[in-house]
Amino acid sequence: MLKHYTKHKLFVPEYANVDYDSASDIIIGHAEERNSFGVSALAVHGLMESITNPKLKDVIGQIDMIVPDGQPVRWALNSFYKLGMTDRVYGPELTLRVLEKANKKNLRVYLFGSTESTLGLLEKFIERRFPNVVISGVHVDRFREATLEEDQADIIKINESGANIVLVGRGCPRQELWVANHKDKVNAAMMAVGAAFDFHAGTLKQAPSWMQKNGLEWLFRLMMEPKRLAKRYFVTNTRFIFEFLKYKIFYKQPYRLK
Incomplete structure (x- = not known):
């Protein structure tokens, strides 16, 4: 049974009142059923993009679960709503929590976005740390928007791969736009996790x-x-x-x- 969570609007997007454990459980629940479910870890940059970027503002509500990636976002939510959130839900860490639970269930993961070299390193990282996770496909970013024909081909490829989870690392706001625009098209839990690709591939250092x-x-x-x-x-x-x-x-x- 999927966990219930509340949403709280901050300027434009509605953030989910979740922690790492509940957020990862919700994602895995949808992933197992191969539901089309959108997730974004939205920090201050993404939050402000939802105000200033008309395209993102129009579709941000289509993302099912937006988690408070940045500490300032958590502080703001606590200040307005008295939620008592004790920590943010950081995209790279949430990615690890989801992969850890996916590993226990032998789920299939599709990697979408970033460069060929980063994806290669990320794939090796996942295979080494989460050996029961099946990498069902890898898609190198075109670094441009796909044509209608290319997009349809991408959707077919992802769905036919049997992916339970699609990790999307295209940078904000491109990854959020992609997730929002592929709701009810891609039959998987889609996670816009941005820098998680570079951090876990080892191409970018994380802050202490x-x-x-x-x-x-x-x-x-x-x-x-x-x-x-x-x-x-x-x-x-x-x-x-x-x-x-x-x-x-x-x-x-x-x-x-x-």
Whole structure:
């Protein structure tokens, strides 16, 4: 029996009040049944994309379970809703929890996105750490949107592979758009997990645990990739603080009533 969970709106998306154990159980439950079920681990960057990116804003509600990936997101949810969340639900860690449970049930996993070299390393990591997980297919990212014909072929290939879980690592918001747009088309639990591919493949270092717990992972990643991430973090984090204060002070709740 699938666990029940509540959702709480933060600006635009609705976050699930879950922890690692309940979130992974819910995902595995849908995966076993091969239900078309969408999951996203949405941190501050993704949250702000859902406000500023019209395409994502229009479809974010189609993702079944959005988990609070970032500590600032958890803090904001606790501040508005008094949920008492003790930890975030970090995409790379959630991926490991799901793979651990999938390993016990011999489930089939499809890898979608990223580069050929990263996928090769990730596949070896999964085979070594979770030997009972079957890699049912691997799809290298085109780094462009698929044509209608290509997309139909991708859907057929994934469904015919018998995949229970599709791990999607295309970066935000491309991975969230893909998951949302493939609901009721791909017969599997689809997880938009972003940097989990690079972290578990060993091509990108993760922040130390103390930085993660204190909401400083962005600073570590900024030091690792300053040119790519400087604008994202300074602009995005500033906008997040502004949105939080705006809703906290003027609306007293994390969204506006229509």
